[in-house]
Amino acid sequence: MERYRRNIELLGNDAQEKILKAKVLIAGAGGLGSTVIANLASLGVGNIGIIDCDTVEISNLNRQYIHSARKVGQKKTESAKEWINLYNHFINVKCFDIKLDCTNYEAVVNDYDIIADCFDSYKSKFLLNEIALKTNKPLVHAGVSGFSGQVFTIIPHKTACLRCLLPDADEDENITEGVISPVVSTIASIQAGELLKIIINTGELLTNQLLTFDALKTEFKKIKFEKNINCPVCKEGEIYENL
Numbered sequence: 042m043e044r045y046r047r048n049i050e051l052l053g054n055d056a057q058e059k060i061l062k063a064k065v066l067i068a069g070a071g072g073l074g075s076t077v078i079a080n081l082a083s084l085g086v087g088n089i090g091i092i093d094c095d096t097v098e099i100s101n102l103n104r105q106y107i108h109s110a111r112k113v114g115q116k117k118t119e120s121a122k123e124w125i126n127l128y129n130h131f132i133n134v135k136c137f138d139i140k141l142d143c144t145n146y147e148a149v150v151n152d153y154d155i156i157a158d159c160f161d162s163y164k165s166k167f168l169l170n171e172i173a174l175k176t177n178k179p180l181v182h183a184g185v186s187g188f189s190g191q192v193f194t195i196i197p198h199k200t201a202c203l204r205c206l207l208p209d210a211d212e213d214e215n216i217t218e219g220v221i222s223p224v225v226s227t228i229a230s231i232q233a234g235e236l237l238k239i240i241i242n243t244g245e246l247l248t249n250q251l252l253t254f255d256a257l258k259t260e261f262k263k264i265k266f267e268k269n270i271n272c273p274v275c276k277e278g279e280i281y282e283n284l
């Protein structure tokens with residue numbers, strides 16, 4: 042427990058026990074995933090699942106700092122697991138080297154209590170939104186594009202979902218590829234803070250409000266929005282388009 046002394050001074054023993062027992066699924070071991078993984082491993086989250094079907098590329102290393110040049114060509118899940126094992130070998134890490142889809146999500150998601158959206162495409166983010174609602178798992182969404190990013194938290198069937206926020210978004214649209222580490226790690230650190238608050242049930246969550254960050258202006262804004270009663274994903278009698 043000496044390792045977590047500074048956590049415990051702030052949060053208490055009971056909270057640290059909850060953190061050690063927590064089961065968090067991290068969807069994506071790229072830029073957002075690197076910072077979320079580093080934060081959860083530091084906090085002592087005892088069970089971490091990592092989904093990613095990509096391998097480490099040299100162009101990832103401007104932001105994906107848990108990987109390294111030595112790991113180029115290696116599966117990102119395995120590379121992430123090695124990083125966690127070196128940093129905190131008490132953590133139980135499971136790798137899912139798969140592309141999440143309607144046929145495989147249940148076996149992956151069932152063992153976890155909370156999901157972090159660290160994916161990098163609209164298509165995968167909307168799919169994850171549906172999976173979280175269908176399996177009733179809280180989901181912390183995060184996204185980055187250029188110099189800006191956003192975070193919000195979804196408590197299934199209680200608070201607004203990603204489709205409520207973006208009813209007309211085209212899932213096939215591409216997210217701007219240019220991205221820099223300070224923006225990604227800022228957004229992912231806030232995302233990790235939301236995960237922690239869910240685990241220890243403290244503070245106020247970013248539900249029904251989107252936190253946006255503009256790195257050029259160093260400006261944060263909170264934009265309130267409501268659950269859409271006609272949302273095709275989270276209204277009563279929902280229809281899951283992708284599942």
Ligand SMILES: [Zn+2]
Pocket residue numbers: 201202203204205206269272273274275276
């Ligand atoms: Zn919705």
